[in-house]
Amino acid sequence: MPPVYEVFRRERAGAAMQHAGSIAAPDERFAEIYAREQYGRRGESEALWLVPREAVQELGEFVDEFDLKYRRVDGYSLKERLKEARALAGTSRREEPLKP
Amino acid sequence: MSDRVELLLTLADDELILGWRNSEWTGIAPFLEEDVAFSSIAQNEIGHARALYELAARELGTDADALAFDRPLAEYRSAPLVELRRLEWARTIARHWLYETADAIRLDALKGSDDTELAGIAAKIDREEVYHRLHAEMWIDRLLASEEGRPRLDEALEELWPYALGVLDEDLRPKLVTRVETKLGRPLPAVEAVPRGRHEAELADLLEEMTSVRRSAPAGARW
Numbered sequence: 001m002p003p004v005y006e007v008f009r010r011e012r013a014g015a016a017m018q019h020a021g022s023i024a025a026p027d028e029r030f031a032e033i034y035a036r037e038q039y040g041r042r043g044e045s046e047a048l049w050l051v052p053r054e055a056v057q058e059l060g061e062f063v064d065e066f067d068l069k070y071r072r073v074d075g076y077s078l079k080e081r082l083k084e085a086r087a088l089a090g091t092s093r094r095e096e097p098l099k100p
Numbered sequence: 101m102s103d104r105v106e107l108l109l110t111l112a113d114d115e116l117i118l119g120w121r122n123s124e125w126t127g128i129a130p131f132l133e134e135d136v137a138f139s140s141i142a143q144n145e146i147g148h149a150r151a152l153y154e155l156a157a158r159e160l161g162t163d164a165d166a167l168a169f170d171r172p173l174a175e176y177r178s179a180p181l182v183e184l185r186r187l188e189w190a191r192t193i194a195r196h197w198l199y200e201t202a203d204a205i206r207l208d209a210l211k212g213s214d215d216t217e218l219a220g221i222a223a224k225i226d227r228e229e230v231y232h233r234l235h236a237e238m239w240i241d242r243l244l245a246s247e248e249g250r251p252r253l254d255e256a257l258e259e260l261w262p263y264a265l266g267v268l269d270e271d272l273r274p275k276l277v278t279r280v281e282t283k284l285g286r287p288l289p290a291v292e293a294v295p296r297g298r299h300e301a302e303l304a305d306l307l308e309e310m311t312s313v314r315r316s317a318p319a320g321a322r323w
Contacts, residue, residue: 023133029238030133036231037137 005031006056008049009039017049104215105156109167110177110296111206112152114267116168117303118182118199119145120310122192130189141196141232148225155221169314173299173307181263183300190243194256197236198264198280204233205275206268240283257288265293 002024009020020039025031028050035050069077122142129135153164160167181199186192207229210222243249264280265273273293281287 024131025133026242029234029241033231033235033238034133034137037140038133041140 002026003031004053005035006051006053007035007039008051009045010047011044012046015046017047020045020048022053102159104218105159106177107218108152108156112149112156112167113176113178114182114199114203115145115152116149117176117178117306119143119149120306121182121185122196124185124187125192137235141235144228144232148228151221151225155217165314169311173304176299176303176307177296178299178303179263179267179296180294180298180300181260181267183303183306184260184263185302185306190249190252191256191260193236193239193243194253194260195263196232197240198257198260199267200229200233200236201279201283202264202267202272202276203229205272205279209272237283244284257284261288262291263294265291266295 003026004022004024006022007020008017010017023031023034023038025034031050035048039045039048119142122138122145126135126139126142129138149168150164153167157163157167181195184195186195204226207222207226211219211226213219213222240253243253261280265276268276270293277288
């Protein structure tokens with residue numbers, strides 16, 4: 001199998017580079033031509049980045065042993081905490097809902 | 101017909117017929133990336149043909165489609181090199197490279213023309229041809245660098261070299277010889293050029309196929 005190159009493209013000046021796809025090419029010259037033709041011929045890109053796949057360092061497994069939900073982008077919900085509090089107080093539901 | 105129109109039709113016919121021939125690889129090129137690239141190059145050539153036909157059509161009082169599709173075979177001015185049907189990759193690449201090299205020499209001469217419209221369109225076409233040449237040359241380098249590729253390229257060149265010479269007028273041929281020999285690193289045999297003006301038998305089939313949609317529709321149909 002020929003080497004694989006990852007291609008990133010920028011739609012217009014100032015925009016962020018986004019992953020466009022990947023191409024297989026025997027060397028950089030072929031990769032450049034193929035990237036141009038696949039991701040540039042329709043005027044859909046203002047610039048491309050061409051990166052050999054071996055140059056990409058993949059990271060995975062993001063440890064969160066202590067469930068620090070407040071650091072997450074979607075925030076953390078009160079649901080679980082409320083359930084615990086209700087169980088503790090022996091009530092199923094307060095008259096007035098708690099303000100979150 | 102003025103010399104200018106003859107020149108425009110010569111260039112346009114070469115680009116149209118080669119574009120058509122190259123597009124015959126769409127879907128069956130050796131691998132996917134090459135399929136996309138070679139098809140895109142074919143589309144570019146046909147785009148160049150269209151622009152050139154439009155200039156000629158203005159002088160002749162007709163339109164680009166009529167020039168591309170409605171002329172009898174004998175009136176096409178394409179070089180026999182572009183007419184050959186060669187469904188074999190090494191020959192296709194050899195033809196592509198020989199044509200692009202010859203075309204660059206022809207465009208260079210046209211860019212210096214006193215006719216500013218001609219010089220302008222030559223410059224515009226050449227800006228796209230740069231990438232066609234990069235594509236052709238990287239393939240030639242690759243073929244030259246491999247034990248399998250070199251003999252296959254040599255065999256293709258032996259067949260196609262007389263045709264390649266025929267793309268250019270006699271005064272420009274020495275430049276083609278120099279460029280091709282420099283790239284190959286070896287001299288080429290002195291051979292008779294296959295001249296423009298006669299056509300390969302395969303051209304009739306190509307025209308039959310290429311014009312079939314046009315002929316099937318009533319005149320004036322719009323697409």
